[in-house]
Amino acid sequence: xxxxDYRYTKQHEWVKIDGAVGIIGITHYAQQELxxxxxxxxxxxxxxxxxxxSFGSVESVKAVSExxxxxxxxITENNPLLADAPEKINADPHVAAWLVKVKLDDPKExxxxxxxxxxxxxxxxxxxxx
Amino acid sequence: xLISIVSHYVSNFPVNTPAIAEIRKTALNxxxxxxxxxxxxxxxxxxxxxxxxxxxxxxxxxxxxxxxxVSHMGEIEITGPGAQSLVQWISCxxxxxxxxxxxxxxxxxxxxxxxxxxxxxxxISDTHxxxxxxxxxxxxxxxxxxxxxxxxxxxxxxENTSPRYSQLAVQGPRAAEILQKLTPVAxxxxxxxxxxxxxxxGIDCLIARTGYTxxxxxxxxxxxxxxxxxxxxxxxxxxxxGMIPAGLGARNTLRLEAGMCLYGHEIDDTTTPWEAGLAWxxxxxxxxxxxxxxxxxxxxxxxxLPRKLVGFEMLDKRIGRDGYPVDAAGKxxxxxxxxxPSPSLKKNIxxxxxxxxxxxxxxxxxxxxxxxxxxxxxxxxxxxKRPQ
Numbered sequence: 125x126x127x128x129d130y131r132y133t134k135q136h137e138w139v140k141i142d143g144a145v146g147i148i149g150i151t152h153y154a155q156q157e158l159x160x161x162x163x164x165x166x167x168x169x170x171x172x173x174x175x176x177x178s179f180g181s182v183e184s185v186k187a188v189s190e191x192x193x194x195x196x197x198x199i200t201e202n203n204p205l206l207a208d209a210p211e212k213i214n215a216d217p218h219v220a221a222w223l224v225k226v227k228l229d230d231p232k233e234x235x236x237x238x239x240x241x242x243x244x245x246x247x248x249x250x251x252x253x254x
Numbered sequence: 255x256l257i258s259i260v261s262h263y264v265s266n267f268p269v270n271t272p273a274i275a276e277i278r279k280t281a282l283n284x285x286x287x288x289x290x291x292x293x294x295x296x297x298x299x300x301x302x303x304x305x306x307x308x309x310x311x312x313x314x315x316x317x318x319x320x321x322x323x324v325s326h327m328g329e330i331e332i333t334g335p336g337a338q339s340l341v342q343w344i345s346c347x348x349x350x351x352x353x354x355x356x357x358x359x360x361x362x363x364x365x366x367x368x369x370x371x372x373x374x375x376x377x378i379s380d381t382h383x384x385x386x387x388x389x390x391x392x393x394x395x396x397x398x399x400x401x402x403x404x405x406x407x408x409x410x411x412x413e414n415t416s417p418r419y420s421q422l423a424v425q426g427p428r429a430a431e432i433l434q435k436l437t438p439v440a441x442x443x444x445x446x447x448x449x450x451x452x453x454x455x456g457i458d459c460l461i462a463r464t465g466y467t468x469x470x471x472x473x474x475x476x477x478x479x480x481x482x483x484x485x486x487x488x489x490x491x492x493x494x495x496g497m498i499p500a501g502l503g504a505r506n507t508l509r510l511e512a513g514m515c516l517y518g519h520e521i522d523d524t525t526t527p528w529e530a531g532l533a534w535x536x537x538x539x540x541x542x543x544x545x546x547x548x549x550x551x552x553x554x555x556x557x558x559l560p561r562k563l564v565g566f567e568m569l570d571k572r573i574g575r576d577g578y579p580v581d582a583a584g585k586x587x588x589x590x591x592x593x594x595p596s597p598s599l600k601k602n603i604x605x606x607x608x609x610x611x612x613x614x615x616x617x618x619x620x621x622x623x624x625x626x627x628x629x630x631x632x633x634x635x636x637x638x639k640r641p642q
Contacts, residue, residue, distance in 0.1 A: 159292070159307060160309045162595045163571055163573060163595075183573055185308040185309060185507060185595050185597070186304075186308060186503050186506075188575065188624075
């Protein structure tokens with residue numbers, strides 16, 4: 125379910141590290157909690173974001189959720205797919221529906237986040253609350 | 255992320271759970287869980303928020319049909335020689351105009367002319383009325399009515415009969431066709447806001463042509479022990495025609511499009527019918543009734559109303575949600591009462607209280623979305639009217 129080469133936050137974002145670039149998205153668990161996604165609000169390219177800080181939002185029919193960055197860096201690209209088809213986040217949250225690409229301040233920063241095994245255990249625990 | 259989902263979730267679906275109360279369940283709780291519904295604490299009730307998804311459920315109700323478990327709703331029955339007088343005293347609409355088998359939307363009033371609750375008054379006879387009230391208000395409503403009937407003042411008996419009923423809502427353009435498969439009662443002659451008694455699947459029901467979706471549909475009331483059978487039989491009859499189970503999420507988007515009030519959002523014990531755009535359910539000619547003196551004074555006040563409920567649409571893709579401030583000329587003038595995406599109209603809509611001077615259709619507003627201003631415009635209510 126959760127790609128082994130990604131890292132995960134407790135707020136249910138993922139980051140894939142590709143050299144000096146980080147790709148950020150929200151997890152399957154997050155999209156399930158939100159339900160039908162209808163709007164994605166991300167800052168423009170060139171915006172600096174900080175690990176642990178809110179930098180945008182994803183809105184579903186029923187709720188709005190702030191997105192917290194897993195890593196620090198500068199946004200280089202927004203996913204063009206999401207402007208017209210935000211519902212892709214429900215269909216393919218881990219691959220096609222990434223949110224932003226970031227030029228990383230420190231490619232090693234993400235190592236402190238959960239790996240797929242730890243995150244899988246973490247969401248299993250969260251699911252018990254339902 | 256989770257924290258913000260939970261907090262906004264609460265703002266969309268207010269929870270008024272008494273601190274020590276155990277969460278209440280309808281007779282269909284196990285059915286919802288078997289269907290893998292996403293469950294939510296709604297006013298102290300463990301209810302389905304969505305099954306397949308709010309958008310799919312909303313679409314089914316607008317174009318085919320949806321089946322809602324609304325057994326959490328409360329029923330209060332008023333019987334006896336003084337039943338009509340008591341109903342007339344506590345509510346703002348004119349129940350004397352009802353014929354047997356007719357229903358009206360009304361308000362349960364405080365002495366200040368504000369809402370204890372909104373409700374449906376079903377006239378069974380001159381000496382028997384059944385009130386359908388909001389789930390989380392049912393105990394307060396009952397206590398309020400009993401207090402007005404102190405010492406048998408009205409020669410009427412008031413009973414909270416909620417435990418005796420489950421309620422299912424079959425809503426959508428194919429609702430009549432689906433329900434007709436299961437009942438010998440001819441449904442076509444039952445007009446909107448009328449009801450009859452009859453069997454569905456061999457089970458005694460009160461069959462009412464009412465709903466909270468803006469579509470045609472029926473709400474049926476019956477003894478809780480038959481809940482699973484009726485649910486299953488209705489699904490079996492409706493599935494081939496595209497009916498799916500629908501939860502509170504779709505119920506909210508559907509009623510918002512239809513411009514219908516939700517207690518705790520558009521109306522509460524601080525709002526009057528005039529402010530809420532509900533003059534059509536407030537009949538001063540039947541005065542006196544509870545709060546009618548205050549309502550008469552507010553209506554006659556030369557300074558007008560302090561605020562008015564309006565509908566708005568967002569002018570960009572952002573969403574003005576429940577509780578967000580409404581600004582005009584740079585200062586806060588009101589709050590969004592309900593707001594969100596309109597799946598049928600493909601835009602973002604909402605309702606809000608604003609000063610009467612800026613309540614005309616076409617007026618530009620600004621909604622404060624988490625610190626950012628977003629443009630909105632007042633448009634007439636309801637947002638959606640079903641094709642006739």
